[in-house]
Every structure is written in C-alpha cells, then in structure tokens.
Amino acid sequence: MAEFWQDAALKRLWAEEEDRALTELRKQGRKMHEIGAALGRSTMSVGGWIDTLNKTIDGPPTKKTRKARGCIRCHATFMSDGSGHRHCNPCREWLAEAA
Ligand SMILES: [Zn+2]
Numbered sequence: 001m002a003e004f005w006q007d008a009a010l011k012r013l014w015a016e017e018e019d020r021a022l023t024e025l026r027k028q029g030r031k032m033h034e035i036g037a038a039l040g041r042s043t044m045s046v047g048g049w050i051d052t053l054n055k056t057i058d059g060p061p062t063k064k065t066r067k068a069r070g071c072i073r074c075h076a077t078f079m080s081d082g083s084g085h086r087h088c089n090p091c092r093e094w095l096a097e098a099a
Contacts, residue, residue: 015092017081021066022049038079040089 018039025035036046069080071088073095078088087095 017085018089018092019053020081021079022046022053024066026050 032046033043036043066079068077072086073091076088
C-alpha cells in the first residue's frame, strides 16, 4: 500500500499548487475529508498524499494568498493559489490526461 502512494502517476495528478493548498488547509486544522472536499479529492487520496508529504517535507511552505478565481477552461469558481493557478481541479486533471 505504501508503494502505491509513491507511484509517479499519482504524483503527477497532484500539482505543486495543490501541495501548497493541502499544506495550508492542514495548518488550519482541517480534517482530511474537509481537505478532500476543498480540493475535489477523495479522503483516501488526501490521506495518502499527506503521508507522502510527511516523508518528503523539508520546511515550512511559502505563504501564499489564495483567492477565488474563475477557471479559464470551464469558468467554474475555484480557490487559486496565485497567478499561475488558472484551472479548477477537474480541468487540471483533464489537462494532465490530455498532455
Ligand atoms: Zn475548470
């Protein structure tokens, strides 16, 4: 099971911006299922990713201002981590699949 979460295919699905969002939500004391809902991920997926991050984290994350932004593909509103984060989670996954 541990090896499963280290699969490169899974890591590809978790973008750097989501890492920061996840870390921020954890600092706010959010439960795994709340983080999953916020990021559009399953609770199991969040739990597995937290486990992976705990093994690889090497310092406090950079503080970023999050704000609501419209996805440039489907126009859904989502929480953006910054100017480089322009797609909602479903579209990010779609783009990753299409790449
Ligand atoms: Zn979208």
